[in-house]
Amino acid sequence: MLSAPNIYLYREAVDFRKSINGLAAIIESETDLPLGSGSLFLFTNKQRDKVKVLYWDKTGFALWYKRLEKAKFKWPSKEKNAVFSLSDFELDRLLSGFTIIGHKAVEIHDFTMS
Structure with a gap:
């Protein structure tokens, strides 16, 4: 897995027809x-059976996609904060199908989905 300065999980479900520009x-x-x-x-x-990971790699945006065949990602859904900061370990657990629920949310600001 690529080492990133920060890892952010956007809690709300998004329309998966969105690609790089829509997610950015x-x-x-x-x-x-x-x-x-x-x-x-x-x-x-x-x-909750698919994940997209968006990042900038110094030359442009890249987008990863993962689909689980028979399970769902253990995504936080009842917490108030819309964005969470994850550790490398939590990212590995999430992508492997394990729960990460119960970690601390990153404080951003209040916003609503459009």
Whole structure:
């Protein structure tokens, strides 16, 4: 796995027809997070069986996609904060299908999905 300066999980489900530009627009318009810093931004679909990871690799944006065949990602859904900061360990656990629920949310600012 790539080592990133920060890893952010966007809690709300997103329309998975969105690709790089649409996901980048969510981060730019709804958070104060540094989009071009090399940080990883994780998104999931409504069914929680797919994850997209957006990041800037110094030459452009890259997008990873992972789909679970028979399980769902253990995504935080009842917490108030819309964005969470994850450790490398939590990212590995999440992508392996384990729970990360119960970790601390990153304080950004209040915003709503559009």
